[in-house]
Amino acid sequence: MIEKVLVVVVVIGIFFDRVHCQGSCRLTDGVSMTCRGKNSLRDLDTTKNYSQVDSLYVHQSNLDLTFDLAPEEVNLNRVTLLNATDNKITRIGSRGFNKIKNVQFLYLSNNQISQAQPDPFRALEKLELLEMDDALEGNTEEKADMIRNFFDSKNRFIHLAKIELNKNKIEDIYPKTFCKVEGLRRLELSNNRIQSFSFARHCLGELKGLMLAGNLIEKIPSDIWDFLPSVSSMDISNNPLNCDCDTVRLLRDDDVIFLNQAETKCASPPEVEGQRVFELKKDYCSTARNPRGKASFFQFIVLFVIAIGILWLYKKYRERLSHLSSAPVGYTNLQHEQAVEPEFV
Numbered sequence: 262m263i264e265k266v267l268v269v270v271v272v273i274g275i276f277f278d279r280v281h282c283q284g285s286c287r288l289t290d291g292v293s294m295t296c297r298g299k300n301s302l303r304d305l306d307t308t309k310n311y312s313q314v315d316s317l318y319v320h321q322s323n324l325d326l327t328f329d330l331a332p333e334e335v336n337l338n339r340v341t342l343l344n345a346t347d348n349k350i351t352r353i354g355s356r357g358f359n360k361i362k363n364v365q366f367l368y369l370s371n372n373q374i375s376q377a378q379p380d381p382f383r384a385l386e387k388l389e390l391l392e393m394d395d396a397l398e399g400n401t402e403e404k405a406d407m408i409r410n411f412f413d414s415k416n417r418f419i420h421l422a423k424i425e426l427n428k429n430k431i432e433d434i435y436p437k438t439f440c441k442v443e444g445l446r447r448l449e450l451s452n453n454r455i456q457s458f459s460f461a462r463h464c465l466g467e468l469k470g471l472m473l474a475g476n477l478i479e480k481i482p483s484d485i486w487d488f489l490p491s492v493s494s495m496d497i498s499n500n501p502l503n504c505d506c507d508t509v510r511l512l513r514d515d516d517v518i519f520l521n522q523a524e525t526k527c528a529s530p531p532e533v534e535g536q537r538v539f540e541l542k543k544d545y546c547s548t549a550r551n552p553r554g555k556a557s558f559f560q561f562i563v564l565f566v567i568a569i570g571i572l573w574l575y576k577k578y579r580e581r582l583s584h585l586s587s588a589p590v591g592y593t594n595l596q597h598e599q600a601v602e603p604e605f606v
Contacts, residue, residue: 284322292316299323307334316342317361324348326357327378337361341387347371351398354378363387365420370394377407380414388421395428405433412442422446427472430454436461443467451475451496462488474521475499479528483507486514496520501528504538506546512538 284298286305292315296302301322305311311331317340324330324345331337340361350372358364362384369391375398382388397404408426412418421444431453439445440461445468452475471492478500486492498521502508512519519525519539527533533541 288314294318295320297321302331303329305331305335307332310336312336313339315339317344319343319345319348322348324350324357325352326350326381327352327354327376328356330357330360335360338363340364342366342368344368345372350374350396352376352378353381355381355383358382358384361385365389368392369396370425372396373398374407375399375403377410379410380416382411382418383414383416386416386420388416388418390423390425391421392425393429394425397426397429397431401432404429404431405435405438409435409438412439414441418442419444423449425449427451427453432456434459437464440464446470448472458482458485460488465489466491468492470494472496472520473500474524477501479503481508481511483511485511486517492517494518494520498522498524498526500525502526502538503529504533504536504541505530509538509541509546 284296284301284304286294286296286301288294288311291313294311294314294316295318297320299322302319302324314337317337326345337360341363343361343364343366346368347370350369351374353369353374353376355378358381364385365387367382367385367388367390370393372393374393374396382391397407399407408431418441421442424439424442424445424447427449428451431450432455434450434455436459439448445465447470448465448468449472451472455473455476456478458478458481465488468489468491471489472495474496475498478497480503481497493516495517497519502525504527512525522539523537525538527536527538527541533545
C-alpha cells in the first residue's frame with residue numbers, strides 16, 4: 262500500500278514539474294499577465310491577442326534578455342510595467358526590450374546579471390523607474406563597467422527619474438556614469454561598498470535625493486553642494502564617518518534634509534566615536550573640543566612657553582651682552598709692538 266502511495270506522489274510530482282518547466286501565462290482582466298516557468302513568454306499562444314496587456318509579471322522563467330522577450334507575432338506594445346525580479350537573469354541586451362519599448366517601470370531586482378551588452382536600455386525612451394537591487398554579479402571593475410554601459414546610451418533618459426542600485430556590493434562608480442541620465446531626480450546606492458562621492462561635476466544638476474546609507478564613506482567633500490546643487494534630501498546613515506568640523510558643518514546645512522539621523526554616527530575621532538552626528542553639541546567645533554582646535558590650542562601653548570623661555574634667557578644674559586658690547590675696539594687697544602707703522606711710497 263505504501264509503495265502505491267509513493268508511486269502516486271512521484272507521478273504527481275513529475276506532472277507538476279513538467280507543467281512548471283513548460284511554463285504558462287495567465288491573463289487577469291485582459292490588462293495584467295503573469296507568466297511562470299521556463300519559456301513561458303516564448304511559448305505564448307500566437308493566436309491570442311495580447312495588445313491590451315499593460316502589466317507583465319514574470320516568475321522563475323530564467324529569462325535571457327539578449328533575445329526577444331516574446332514571439333514576433335505577439336504584440337506587447339501596451340506594456341508599461343515589467344516585473345522580472347528573482348528570475349536568475351544573467352544577461353541583458355537591447356534586443357530583450359525591443360518588444361516592450363513603452364515600459365515605464367522596470368523591476369530587475371534579485372537576479373545575477375554578469376553580462377550587459379552595450380546600451381541595453383536604448384529602446385526604453387519612456388522609462389521612469391529602474392530598480393536593480395541585488396541584481397549584479399562580478400568583480401569591482403566588471404560592475405563599474407556594466408553600470409556605465411547601462412547609461413552610456415543614445416537614449417537621453419529624459420523621463421528616468423529614479424534609479425535603484427542598492428545591495429549590489431558596488432565599490433566603484435565611474436564619475437560620468439550618470440551624466441547622460443537627464444531626468445534623474447533620485448539615486449539610490451545604499452548598502453554597497455562605496456568609499457567616496459565619485460560624481461563628476463555638472464552631471465547631477467537636477468538630482469533631488471541621494472541615498473548612500475550603509476556604505477564605507479568616511480569623508481564628505483567640502484564642495485559637495487557645488488556638484489550636487491539641487492539635492493534636498495540625503496541619507497548617509499551607517500557609514501564610518503570622520504566627524505571633523507568640515508563634515509559637521511556640512512551635515513548641519515539647513516537646506517538639506519538628512520534621513521535616518523539616529524543611525525548617522527561618528528566612527529572617528531575617538532572622543533566622539535559612536536555618537537550621533539546630529540546630537541553633537543553646538544560648541545563641538547570650538548577650539549576646546551574639535552581635533553583641529555585642540556591641535557591649534559596645543560601649538561599656541563608651545564609657542565607661548567618658547568616665548569617665555571626666550572624672554573627669560575634675554576633678561577638673564579642681558580647684562581653680559583651689554584658688557585661685551587661696551588668693550589673698546591680699535592687701534593688704541595692694540596699693543597705697541599703689534600701696531601703697524603704706516604708705509605709711504
